Amino acid sequence: MRPGGPVFERGRKTRWRNSRSSLNRPLEGGRLDLMFFMLSILALVALATVAPKLIRLRIKFFKWIHWTWAVRVLEEHFERWVLVIRIVLFGLAVVLFLFGVASAL
Numbered sequence: 001m002r003p004g005g006p007v008f009e010r011g012r013k014t015r016w017r018n019s020r021s022s023l024n025r026p027l028e029g030g031r032l033d034l035m036f037f038m039l040s041i042l043a044l045v046a047l048a049t050v051a052p053k054l055i056r057l058r059i060k061f062f063k064w065i066h067w068t069w070a071v072r073v074l075e076e077h078f079e080r081w082v083l084v085i086r087i088v089l090f091g092l093a094v095v096l097f098l099f100g101v102a103s104a105l
Contacts, residue, residue: 037100041093048089051082 003004055078064081074081 011067033103034100037096037103041096041100044089044093045097048093051085051089052078055081055085
């Protein structure tokens with residue numbers, strides 16, 4: 001076999017002989033997946049903190065399309081809507097965290 005050719009390693013064919021070094025794959029072993037899960041968790045937490053602004057934006061949109069009944073419902077139950085959205089987003093963040101940790105192990 002010529003140098004630099006394909007290498008069979010544990011039933012898996014790697015592309016080049018020097019691709020086994022850890023410098024070529026620094027985020028191997030689930031760390032990259034865990035990083036993506038952490039970024040998505042941070043995004044959900046950030047969305048949960050701006051939930052009142054999102055509800056107000058939704059109210060403005062409903063006013064724009066003249067859905068007065070939807071505006072009235074959202075304004076009457078504003079605090080409850082914010083609480084429900086925050087609970088859902090934090091719950092989703094916890095589920096993503098647990099799934100990310102389980103897939104990294």
